[in-house]
Amino acid sequence: MSGHPSTYEPKTGFTKWLDTRLPIVRLAYDSFVDFPTPKNLNYWWTFGGILAVCLATQILSGVVLAMHYTPSVDGAFASVERIMRDVPYGWLIRYIHANGASMFFLAVYIHMFRGLYYGSYKAPREVLWILGCVIFLLMMATAFLGYVLPWGQMSYHGANVITGLIGALPVVGDSIKAWLMGGPSIGNQTLQRFFSLHYLLPFMIAGVVILHIWALHVPGNNNPAGVEARKDPEGLKKDTVPFHPYYTVKDGFAIVVFLLIFATFVFYMPNVLGHADNYIEANPLVTPAHIVPEWYLLPFYAILRAITFDIGPIPAKLLGVIAMFGSIAILFVVPWLDTSKVRSMRYRPVARQFFLGFVVAGLLLGWCGASNPDDPIIPMGSDQLVVSYTDANGNEATQTYEEYEAAATFRDQKIADGTDASIAVQKAPAFRFVHLAQILTAYYFAYFLIILPLLGLREKPKDEPASIHKAVLGHDRAAPAPAE
Amino acid sequence: MKFLRFISAGLGAAALAMSAQAAGGALHAGPPEGGWAFEGPLGELDMESVQRGYQVYREVCASCHSMRLLHYRNLGEPGGPFYDPEYPNANNNPLVKSFAAMDEILSDTPNDVGDYEYRPARPSDEFKSPYPNDQAARAANGGALPPDLSVITKARHGGASYIYHLLIGYPEDEAISTREIEVPAEEAEGESEGEAEGEEAGPTTETQTVIDVSRMHQLEEHGGHYEGTLVQPVGQYYNPYFAGDTAAQWEGDPRHTPPGGFLAMPKQLSPGRVQYLDGTEATVEQMARDVAAFLQWAGEPKQEQRKSTGLAVMIYLLILAVLLWFSFHRIWRKVDH
Numbered sequence: 001m002s003g004h005p006s007t008y009e010p011k012t013g014f015t016k017w018l019d020t021r022l023p024i025v026r027l028a029y030d031s032f033v034d035f036p037t038p039k040n041l042n043y044w045w046t047f048g049g050i051l052a053v054c055l056a057t058q059i060l061s062g063v064v065l066a067m068h069y070t071p072s073v074d075g076a077f078a079s080v081e082r083i084m085r086d087v088p089y090g091w092l093i094r095y096i097h098a099n100g101a102s103m104f105f106l107a108v109y110i111h112m113f114r115g116l117y118y119g120s121y122k123a124p125r126e127v128l129w130i131l132g133c134v135i136f137l138l139m140m141a142t143a144f145l146g147y148v149l150p151w152g153q154m155s156y157h158g159a160n161v162i163t164g165l166i167g168a169l170p171v172v173g174d175s176i177k178a179w180l181m182g183g184p185s186i187g188n189q190t191l192q193r194f195f196s197l198h199y200l201l202p203f204m205i206a207g208v209v210i211l212h213i214w215a216l217h218v219p220g221n222n223n224p225a226g227v228e229a230r231k232d233p234e235g236l237k238k239d240t241v242p243f244h245p246y247y248t249v250k251d252g253f254a255i256v257v258f259l260l261i262f263a264t265f266v267f268y269m270p271n272v273l274g275h276a277d278n279y280i281e282a283n284p285l286v287t288p289a290h291i292v293p294e295w296y297l298l299p300f301y302a303i304l305r306a307i308t309f310d311i312g313p314i315p316a317k318l319l320g321v322i323a324m325f326g327s328i329a330i331l332f333v334v335p336w337l338d339t340s341k342v343r344s345m346r347y348r349p350v351a352r353q354f355f356l357g358f359v360v361a362g363l364l365l366g367w368c369g370a371s372n373p374d375d376p377i378i379p380m381g382s383d384q385l386v387v388s389y390t391d392a393n394g395n396e397a398t399q400t401y402e403e404y405e406a407a408a409t410f411r412d413q414k415i416a417d418g419t420d421a422s423i424a425v426q427k428a429p430a431f432r433f434v435h436l437a438q439i440l441t442a443y444y445f446a447y448f449l450i451i452l453p454l455l456g457l458r459e460k461p462k463d464e465p466a467s468i469h470k471a472v473l474g475h476d477r478a479a480p481a482p483a484e
Numbered sequence: 485m486k487f488l489r490f491i492s493a494g495l496g497a498a499a500l501a502m503s504a505q506a507a508g509g510a511l512h513a514g515p516p517e518g519g520w521a522f523e524g525p526l527g528e529l530d531m532e533s534v535q536r537g538y539q540v541y542r543e544v545c546a547s548c549h550s551m552r553l554l555h556y557r558n559l560g561e562p563g564g565p566f567y568d569p570e571y572p573n574a575n576n577n578p579l580v581k582s583f584a585a586m587d588e589i590l591s592d593t594p595n596d597v598g599d600y601e602y603r604p605a606r607p608s609d610e611f612k613s614p615y616p617n618d619q620a621a622r623a624a625n626g627g628a629l630p631p632d633l634s635v636i637t638k639a640r641h642g643g644a645s646y647i648y649h650l651l652i653g654y655p656e657d658e659a660i661s662t663r664e665i666e667v668p669a670e671e672a673e674g675e676s677e678g679e680a681e682g683e684e685a686g687p688t689t690e691t692q693t694v695i696d697v698s699r700m701h702q703l704e705e706h707g708g709h710y711e712g713t714l715v716q717p718v719g720q721y722y723n724p725y726f727a728g729d730t731a732a733q734w735e736g737d738p739r740h741t742p743p744g745g746f747l748a749m750p751k752q753l754s755p756g757r758v759q760y761l762d763g764t765e766a767t768v769e770q771m772a773r774d775v776a777a778f779l780q781w782a783g784e785p786k787q788e789q790r791k792s793t794g795l796a797v798m799i800y801l802l803i804l805a806v807l808l809w810f811s812f813h814r815i816w817r818k819v820d821h
Contacts, residue, residue, distance in 0.1 A: 039821045081553045081635065084786065091786045092793065241819060249815050253808040260801045267794025268525050271638055279639035280631075289727065383739045404737035425738045472820045 046254030105296035119343030152278030225471035226344030298369030339456030376430030537778025553634035628748030712736020
C-alpha cells in the first residue's frame with residue numbers, strides 16, 4: 001500500500017508459494033507490522049483502532065440481531081423485546097449494539113476533532129479526510145435507519161421528522177420523500193426498506209474504511225508535531241517506529257480502556273443514552289411531547305432548528321435543512337478552507353483558541369438540540385399578567401399587572417360588571433435556547449468560512465520543529481510527557 | 485491536557501442536559517425512602533417484594549392493564565420471583581402452573597372441529613389480557629387506553645420510582661372538595677342537544693371536583709408552594725407526577741401552574757386493598773413499592789444476569805488493561821516519545 005520498501009520475507013513453503021500468487025500476507029505485514037509510524041503519536045491517535053473495533057462490534061452484533069428481528073410494524077417492537085427476554089444472551093447482544101452506536105459516534109467525534117486540531121486534513125491527506133467524511137455521513141444514515149427499527153415512539157416520529165426534512169427540498173423533495181418511505185406515509189414498507197438498508201450500509205462503511213486506511217498508508221500518519229517523518233533511511237529510523245509492536249500495544253491498551261467505558265454503559269446503564277419514549281410502541285396518532293434524536297445528532301438538530309427566519313424567497317424550514325446539510329458538507333472542503341501552511345495547532349496559538357471555541361460550540365449545540373428552543377436560558381425581567389376585557393365603548397382593552405391578586409380582582413370586577421375578561425401571561429423577554437443555537441450556528445460556519453481562511457494568512461505561527469525526532473526531544477524537556 | 489479537561493467537562497454538561505431532556509413539567513420522581521434494593525451496580529431485586537408485587541398486579545392492576553410481553557413461565561425462570569432450582573424448566577414449576585391455571589384464556593389454536601375454546605392458561609401462555617383488543621379497553625375506560633405494563637419501567641422517566649410516586653401521589657381527600665357552579669342556560673342547552681324540548685331553560689347547576697393544591701404535601705415537599713385550585717375534568721384525576729399540562733384547569737396565577745397532569749386512572753391503592761399472603765401489612769406505600777419492584781423485574785427479567793455478567797467482564801477488562809499498560813511501558817522503554 002505505501003511507498004516504503006517491503007521487508008516481508010516469507011518463511012514457510014506455503015507462505016512462499018502464496019506470496020508469488022496473492023501477496024496478501026505481505027500486504028498485511030507491510031501495513032500493520034512493519035509500517036513506519038511516527039513515534040510521537042499521542043492517545044488522540046488511538047481512536048482509529050478504537051473505531052475499527054466499533055465497526056466490527058456493530059456488524060457482528062447486528063448480524064446476530066437480524067437473525068431474531070421481525071421487520072414488520074406488528075412484530076418489530078415485540079421481537080426486540082423477545083430478543084431481550086428469550087434469546088440466550090440476547091439482552092447482551094442488543095445492548096452492545098444499541099450502546100455501540102453511541103460509542104462509535106463518541107469515538108468518531110474525538111477522531112474528527114483530533115484531525116481538525118492537528119491539521120490531519122492538509123496536503124497530502126485531503127482524500128484521506130474526505131473519505132473519513134464519507135464514512136461519517138454513512139454512519140449517520142446507518143444510525144438513523146437503525147433507530148427506526150425497534151419501532152418505538154421516537155423511532156416513528158423521528159423518522160417522520162427526518163423524512164419531512166427531505167420533503168422540504170424544493171421541486172424534488174416530495175418525490176424523494178415518497179421514494180424513501182416507499183409510499184405516502186411511514187408504514188410497513190418503510191420499516192422493511194430501512195431494515196434492508198441498515199444491513200447494507202455498514203458494509204459500505206467497511207468498504208470506505210479500507211479506502212481510508214489505504215489513503216492513510218500512502219502518506220503515512222500525521223502526528224502531533226505536524227511535520228512529516230523524514231524519508232531518508234536514517235531520518236526515518238529516528239522519526240518512526242514499526243507499527244507492531246509499538247502501536248499495537250498502545251492501541252490495544254487504549255481499546256481496552258475504551259471497552260471499559262463501553263461495558264459500563266452496556267452492563268450498568270444500558271438505557272441511559274436512549275430515550276424512554278422508545279420503549280413505547282410506535283403510535284402514529286400520539287406524538288411525543290418532545291421529539292429529540294439520539295445524542296450524537298443533537299448538534300445538527302440544533303442547527304436545523306436555529307434557522308427561524310426566511311431569507312428572501314427561501315422559507316425558514318428549507319434554510320434550516322440547508323444549514324444542517326451544509327454543516328456536514330462544509331467538512332468535505334476543510335482542506336481548502338484552511339490556508340495555514342502549519343498543520344498542528346500546537347504551533348498556532350491563536351488558531352488553538354478558536355478551535356477550543358469550536359469544540360465548546362459543538363457541545364453547546366448538543367445542549368440546545370436537547371432543549372426546548374423556546375425555553376429561556378437567561379430571563380430578562382419577569383412575566384406579566386395581561387387582563388383582556390371589553391371596555392365601556394365596546395373596544396378591546398388590556399391592563400397589565402405584576403401581582404396575580406390584583407389582576408384577579410380586576411378580572412372578577414369586570415365579569416361582575418357584565419363584560420368578558422380573562423387573564424393571559426405575557427412572557428418576559430429572555431435569552432432563549434434558540435438564540436444561543438443561532439449564535440453557535442453562526443460560529444460553526446464562521447469557523448470554517450472566515451476564521452480558518454483568514455487566520456492562515458494573517459496569524460504568526462510559532463516555529464515548527466525540524467523533525468519528529470527533534471519535536472520529541474524538545475517536547476520531553478518542555479513538559480514532561482503530558483499525553484503519555 | 486487543558487484540551488482533555490475541556491472535552492470531559494463538555495461531555496459531562498451534555499450528559500446532564502440529556503438527562504434533563506423531555507421531562508414534561510411533572511414532579512421529579514426520586515427513589516422512595518430507603519431506596520431500591522436493585523439500585524447500583526451490585527443491587528439485586530428484593531424477590532419477596534417482587535412476589536408481593538405480582539399479587540398486587542393480579543388483584544389490582546390486571547383488571548385494566550395487560551402485560552403482553554410476559555409469559556407465566558417467566559415467573560419461574562432464573563431471575564424470576566418464583567424461580568425454584570428444583571424445577572429448572574419453569575413450565576414444570578407447580579406454583580407457576582397454578583398461577584397460570586387461575587386464568588381462563590381463549591385458546592390460540594382451534595380444537596378438533598375448528599372452534600376456539602376457553603381453557604385454563606398454561607405456563608407457556610402470555611399473561612391474560614383484560615380486554616380482547618384496544619378498542620374494548622378504551623370503551624371500558626372512558627376513551628383512555630390503559631398502557632401495557634410489560635416495559636413500563638423502561639418507558640417512563642424515573643422508572644420504578646415513577647410508578648411508586650404516581651401510585652401514592654394522588655391528592656389526599658382533605659385537598660379535594662366539590663362545588664356547584666351555574667352553567668349558563670345556552671351552554672347547558674347546547675350540551676344536551678337532542679334531549680326533550682320544552683324543559684325549563686333556566687340556569688342549571690353542575691358539580692365540579694376541585695383540588696386545593698396548597699394542601700397537597702407532595703407539592704410542598706418537592707415542588708414548592710402553589711396557591712390556587714385545579715378543576716378536575718370529569719373522568720380525569722390530577723397527579724403531580726403524571727407528565728401533562730395543568731394550565732387549562734388551573735384557577736390561580738397562570739405563571740405558576742402546578743406540575744403534573746390529569747390521567748384517567750383514579751387513585752387505586754388504599755390501605756388493605758390486597759391481603760398479602762406473607763402477612764406483610766398492606767400499607768399504600770408498601771403496595772406501591774412492591775408493585776413497582778415487580779414491574780422493574782418484568783421490564784427486564786434478565787437485569788440480575790446483566791449485572792453479574794457485567795462484574796466479571798469489568799474485572800477481566802481491568803486486569804487486561806493493567807497487563808497492557810505494563811506491556812506498553814516495557815515495549816516503549818527505550819524510545820523517546
